[in-house]
Amino acid sequence: MTATPDIDASATILNPATGEVAGTVRWTDPADVPRIVAGLRRSQREWEARGAAGRAKVLARYAVWLGEHRDEIEKLLISETGKSATDAAQEVPLLIMIASYYVKTMEKALAPETRPASLPFLAIKKIAVHYRPRPIVGIVAPWNYPVANLLMDGLGALAAGCAVLLKPSERTPLTAELLLRGWIDSGAPDVMAIVQGAREAVEAVVDSSDYIQFTGSSATGAKVMERAARRLTPVSLELGGKDPMIVLDDADVDLAAHAAVWGAMFNAGQTCVSVERVYVLEQVYDQFVAAVVRDVENLRMGAGEGHDFGALIDDSQVEVTDKHVQDAIAKGARALTGGRRPTGPGSFYPPTVLVDVDHSMLCMTEETFGPTLPIMKVSTVAEAVRLANDSPYGLSAAVFSKDVERANDVALELDCGAVNVNDVISNLMCTTAPMGGWKTSGIGARFGGAEGLRKFCRQEAIVAPRTAIGAGGNYYHNSLKAMKRMNLMMTKLALMRPKRVAK
Structure with a gap:
C-alpha cells in the first residue's frame, strides 16, 4: 500500500479498495524528533499554566472544528482506508463525545485533593495531592481507526496539560495531517505535533517522550515497552484481542x-x-x-x-x-x-x-x-x-x-x-469506565472517568503545616525521656482497636 519509509523520502498512499492515489506523505527524519520535542516542551509549560478551565475552552473549540469538518475528514478517511461510509461515520462523533466529556469534567478531575492525616499527631499537617502533567505524551496509533485511535487518548493528554507527539500508522498517515491542521485552525497553541514513519519513527517517539500510549498488536507492544524501559518511561498498552x-x-x-x-x-x-x-x-x-x-x-x-x-x-x-x-x-x-x-x-x-x-x-x-x-x-x-x-x-x-x-x-x-x-x-x-486488557491484551487502560486524565499526570504530594506550633520539635530530640514518651505513644497506637463497621 505504501513505499517503505526512508529518511527524507515521501510515499504515495493508495486506497486499498480501488488502488487509486489517496495522497502523499513525507516521512519524518528520526534525527529531527528531538528538535520537534524541544519545541513542544517550550509550549507545554504555557499550556499547563492555563489551568484546566483555560484548556477546556481550547478543547471545546477543537470539538466544534471537528464537527464542522466532519465531511472532509470522513472523505479522506474513506480514501485512505477503503472503509464504507457507515464505518467511517463512527470516528469523528466518538472524538466529539470524548472531548465534550473532558471539557465538562476535567477541572474537577484535575483539582488538588486533600488527604486526611493517618495518625492524630499528624493532624498539624495539611496534605494535598496535585496532578501535574507529564510534559510529552507520545501516542503511537494503529491504522484501523486512524482518526479515533490517534486522538481518543490524545484529547485526554491535552486536557491534562500535556503536549502530544502523534505517530500515526505509516499505512494511514493522511488523516493525521488534517487533524493537526484543525488543531491549529481552532486557535490552539503548538502542543501537538506529528512524526511520520515506521519503526525508526516509533523508536524516536519512545526515546523522546515522558509517557507512551500505544495501541496495536501484542508483539509490537512488547517491543515498545522494552524500548521505553531503557529510560523508565511509563507506558499504557492497548493490544490485541480474540474477544x-x-x-x-x-x-x-x-x-x-x-x-x-x-x-x-x-x-x-x-x-x-x-x-x-x-x-x-x-x-x-x-x-x-x-x-x-x-x-x-x-x-x-x-x-x-x-x-x-x-x-x-x-x-x-x-x-x-x-x-x-x-x-x-x-x-x-x-x-x-x-x-x-x-x-x-x-x-x-x-x-x-x-x-x-x-x-x-x-x-x-x-x-x-x-x-x-x-x-x-x-x-x-x-x-x-x-x-x-x-x-x-x-x-x-x-x-x-x-x-x-x-x-x-x-x-x-x-x-x-x-x-x-x-x-x-x-x-x-x-x-x-476503564478500557484495558488483561493477559497479553495490554497494560493499563484508557478512559475510566478521572483516571483517564490522571494517567497522563505525575502525583505531587505537598505536606504543609497548619500552624507553626510544634514545627521542628522533634529534630534530634532523642533524650531518654522523649524516647520513652514516643515508645509509649506508638505502643498505644498499635493496640488501638479499629472502629466497628456498621452492618
Missing part, C-alpha cells in the same frame, strides 16, 4: 445474532474488540446460526456510500484472514457464507460464517482482524466459560441472556478487561 461472545440458552436469539454479525463485520472485522469467536449453548445453536447466516447474506461489501463494510487495509491482511479460514476448512469446519477471496480488485474479503470449529483452528485461537465469525456449539455454561478463557488474550467479551443477573454472574467468570451484557463493543463508548 469471545457467549450465547446462553435463554438469550434473545435474534438480538444476539444481530449483535454478533455487527460486532464481527463492523470495519471489516478490523477492530480490537471485534467479536472473533462465539460459543452458543446447544439448545439455541441451530436457531442462532440460521439467524446469523440470514443477517450476513444481507450485508453489502464495498467502500464509500451504500455499503455496510469496506476493504481490509491491504493484501497482507486479506492473506491472514484467508489463512485462518482455509486452516479451519482443512481441519473440518464449514463456511456457510463467504470462505474465498473474491477475484475482483481491492483488498476485500467476504463476510464468512464458520461452523464446526474448535480450538485446534487458527480462527479460534489467533487474532484474525478480518470479517469472519466462527461459531462453536457448547453443552454447558461452564464449557463456554472455560473455552472463552482459553486464550492468551483478555480484552473484552459479551454475554447474552434474558436474565441479566445470570449474565452478570457469567461475566465475572471471564478473564478480560470488560464484558458487555446483551450488547457488543458498547464499553468503548463508556468514557467513565
Whole structure:
C-alpha cells in the first residue's frame, strides 16, 4: 500500500479498495524528533499554566472544528482506508463525545485533593495531592481507526496539560495531517505535533517522550515497552484481542445474532474488540446460526456510500484472514457464507460464517482482524466459560441472556478487561469506565472517568503545616525521656482497636 519509509523520502498512499492515489506523505527524519520535542516542551509549560478551565475552552473549540469538518475528514478517511461510509461515520462523533466529556469534567478531575492525616499527631499537617502533567505524551496509533485511535487518548493528554507527539500508522498517515491542521485552525497553541514513519519513527517517539500510549498488536507492544524501559518511561498498552461472545440458552436469539454479525463485520472485522469467536449453548445453536447466516447474506461489501463494510487495509491482511479460514476448512469446519477471496480488485474479503470449529483452528485461537465469525456449539455454561478463557488474550467479551443477573454472574467468570451484557463493543463508548486488557491484551487502560486524565499526570504530594506550633520539635530530640514518651505513644497506637463497621 505504501513505499517503505526512508529518511527524507515521501510515499504515495493508495486506497486499498480501488488502488487509486489517496495522497502523499513525507516521512519524518528520526534525527529531527528531538528538535520537534524541544519545541513542544517550550509550549507545554504555557499550556499547563492555563489551568484546566483555560484548556477546556481550547478543547471545546477543537470539538466544534471537528464537527464542522466532519465531511472532509470522513472523505479522506474513506480514501485512505477503503472503509464504507457507515464505518467511517463512527470516528469523528466518538472524538466529539470524548472531548465534550473532558471539557465538562476535567477541572474537577484535575483539582488538588486533600488527604486526611493517618495518625492524630499528624493532624498539624495539611496534605494535598496535585496532578501535574507529564510534559510529552507520545501516542503511537494503529491504522484501523486512524482518526479515533490517534486522538481518543490524545484529547485526554491535552486536557491534562500535556503536549502530544502523534505517530500515526505509516499505512494511514493522511488523516493525521488534517487533524493537526484543525488543531491549529481552532486557535490552539503548538502542543501537538506529528512524526511520520515506521519503526525508526516509533523508536524516536519512545526515546523522546515522558509517557507512551500505544495501541496495536501484542508483539509490537512488547517491543515498545522494552524500548521505553531503557529510560523508565511509563507506558499504557492497548493490544490485541480474540474477544469471545457467549450465547446462553435463554438469550434473545435474534438480538444476539444481530449483535454478533455487527460486532464481527463492523470495519471489516478490523477492530480490537471485534467479536472473533462465539460459543452458543446447544439448545439455541441451530436457531442462532440460521439467524446469523440470514443477517450476513444481507450485508453489502464495498467502500464509500451504500455499503455496510469496506476493504481490509491491504493484501497482507486479506492473506491472514484467508489463512485462518482455509486452516479451519482443512481441519473440518464449514463456511456457510463467504470462505474465498473474491477475484475482483481491492483488498476485500467476504463476510464468512464458520461452523464446526474448535480450538485446534487458527480462527479460534489467533487474532484474525478480518470479517469472519466462527461459531462453536457448547453443552454447558461452564464449557463456554472455560473455552472463552482459553486464550492468551483478555480484552473484552459479551454475554447474552434474558436474565441479566445470570449474565452478570457469567461475566465475572471471564478473564478480560470488560464484558458487555446483551450488547457488543458498547464499553468503548463508556468514557467513565476503564478500557484495558488483561493477559497479553495490554497494560493499563484508557478512559475510566478521572483516571483517564490522571494517567497522563505525575502525583505531587505537598505536606504543609497548619500552624507553626510544634514545627521542628522533634529534630534530634532523642533524650531518654522523649524516647520513652514516643515508645509509649506508638505502643498505644498499635493496640488501638479499629472502629466497628456498621452492618
